[in-house]
Structure formats: C-alpha cells, structure tokens
Amino acid sequence: MGKYIIGPNMGKDGLFAGNKFPRDIITICQQLGYRPVYVHEGYSRKRPWEYLVDYVHVQSLEKGSDVIFIDQVSSRKSRAMVYSVLNKKHCNIIPLLEDVDPIR
Numbered sequence: 519m520g521k522y523i524i525g526p527n528m529g530k531d532g533l534f535a536g537n538k539f540p541r542d543i544i545t546i547c548q549q550l551g552y553r554p555v556y557v558h559e560g561y562s563r564k565r566p567w568e569y570l571v572d573y574v575h576v577q578s579l580e581k582g583s584d585v586i587f588i589d590q591v592s593s594r595k596s597r598a599m600v601y602s603v604l605n606k607k608h609c610n611i612i613p614l615l616e617d618v619d620p621i622r
Contacts, residue, residue: 520580523547524600525588527556539616540588547586555579557596572596576603582610589613 525540544554557572576599579585585604589597604611 520583521550521552521585522555522579522583523552523586523588524555524557524576526559526590540590543586543588543614552586557600559590559596561595569595569599573599573603576600579604579607579609581607583607584612585609586612586614588616590616 523544525544526537548554555575555578557576558568561569587600587604601611
C-alpha cells in the first residue's frame with residue numbers, strides 16, 4: 519500500500535499565486551513520504567494523448583493506497599477519471615480544495 523499526492527505539475531517560475539498552493543502541498547507531502555503523480559489541468563483537442571497519459575499514471579497506483587488529491591484541476595473529465603480509478607482501486611482519498619468560490 520502506497521502513499522501518493524495527485525496534482526497539477528506547476529513550474530517553479532509561475533507568474534501568479536495560483537500555482538504556489540499545489541507546489542507547496544506537493545513539496546510538503548513528498549517530505550512526508552508521499553510520491554507525486556501529476557495530471558494535466560485541462561485537455562486540448564490538439565493533444566488528445568494527455569488524457570491517456572494521465573489515466574496510465576493514475577492507474578499505476580497501488581490498490582488500497584492513501585491518496586491526497588489536489589482537486590483544482592479545471593477539467594471535469596480529468597476529475598471524473600481520477601475519482602473513478604481511485605474508487606475502483608479502493609484507495610483512501612483525501613481531497614484538498616483551494617479557493618472554493620461559493621464558500622468565499
């Protein structure tokens with residue numbers, strides 16, 4: 519049983535504060551022994567293979583793992599895929615949310 523953190527792959531040279539949260543959380547979780555698994559924030563019709571790449575990455579997680587999911591990916595398709603795979607693998611999912619507009 520493994521420990522994973524799923525989130526967007528944010529570069530260190532981000533120009534806005536929106537990418538600081540995922541970067542910091544992934545760094546902290548890595549220090550706690552979680553392995554990062556990156557998913558795209560959205561999918562382009564010009565790059566349809568990105569969804570398949572993300573599916574393969576998430577599918578590679580061990581069954582019954584503890585998974586922290588930074589649920590800020592903008593694509594509903596990505597979110598649905600991640601939760602579907604994790605549920606089928608009976609993973610313990612801890613969703614992390616940031617800036618939920620209705621709660622602000």
